[in-house]
Amino acid sequence: MQTSDQRSGSNLLGLQTVIYAAPELDTLKAWYATMLGYGPYFDQPYYVGFQVGGYELGLDPHATLQLGSTITYWGVTNIMTVYDRLLALGAGADTPITEVGDGIKTATLKDPAGNVLGLIETPQVKR
Structure with a gap:
């Protein structure tokens, strides 16, 4: 098909x-x-x-390095846990964890090279 x-x-x-x-x-x-x-x-x-x-x-x-380009969001089950873990691994905070609606939360960090990593927690999406 x-x-x-x-x-x-x-x-x-x-x-x-x-x-x-x-x-x-x-x-x-x-x-x-x-x-x-x-x-x-x-x-x-x-x-x-x-x-x-x-x-x-x-x-x-x-x-x-493309600053200001499209952000790739990594799906996570617990954004706070992953955000804190990445900070502990040496990532830099970029934007704080924010609820954007319907329980969806996003945040961004920067890896050691400066690439922006997005995190997204979407409780309504079942994996």
Whole structure:
């Protein structure tokens, strides 16, 4: 059965990869491995890839840090716990935890390279 994207001829496969700038690749690779609790599935000097919930988190030492660009939000079950853990791991606070409506909470932090990480707690979404 074809998806609506295939029927429309757009050739879109869907969201699949988020790539963060990693000017200090080994440092950022270690930080994300600690954050995730496991190492990358792909580890080369030009790119490091982690599989996260069916998506790819890529670290690119040649990418330019894009401040003010789109923010990727990581789904979490308890935003306060994850926010505090990332701060303890060396992330920097960016925006505080805020309820945006219907019990949905968001916040942003910056990883050690300055990439913005969004967190979102959506109690109505069952995983």
